Amino acid sequence: MTSTGPSSSSGSPSSPGSPGPSGGATGYAERVFRSGAGVFWGCAMLAVLAWLAVDAMLNGDASTRWKVLAGLLFVVPLIVAFALRPAVYAGADRLRVRNPFRTVVLPWASVEAVRSGYSTEVLAGGAKYQLWAVPVSIRQRKKAIRNQARAAASNDPDSARTSFGRSPNASSRPTVATSDQTVRDLQELAEARASKPTAQGKPTARWALELIVPCAVGLVALIVLLATV
Structure with a gap:
């Protein structure tokens, strides 16, 4: 994924002993990487949508209000998914990749390589996963x-x-470059922690139904309202 402007990923370690992805204390300062530019523009778009929605609710008729509500139900999850949700959590035992509609948990032993070309990606368990939170500029x-x-x-x-x-x-x-440095850091972590007994296992993935379901409902409702009202 090529960034059209300057973007950055920041590592924000939590305090030692904080809960890791599995919920237990790790005694390891988990590092969090995410795009500052993505979060900024996501918040800006949500603010604009909120302003437009309030104006439509106050000045629009009943039909317009229903369409706006359906549109918000469709658009807001998309903004959250692509701008606010992406993050990479590097813990003591595993790498947790939170992409727009899916969260992938990769034990360090399963990570084969972390690389950066036109996008950043991690190879694990014979599969390839993109790191949306670390855009390449x-x-x-x-x-x-x-x-x-x-x-x-x-x-x-x-x-x-x-x-x-x-x-x-x-x-x-x-x-x-920031993204290249992040890739180096993650690769070093994978190599250093892959031999840990607690870092063994296979990759697992979970779909973000909390975003997919409302987005789909909003899209269907919007199509119905536009076709019938």
């Missing part, structure tokens, strides 16, 4: 490559200098 990756070149040049005392005779400060610029 081609622009950010190109910028990191340029910073790598500047950093390499700055190590040479005879490298090109600025017009004021000072070497460019390349050390303060990121030389690895």
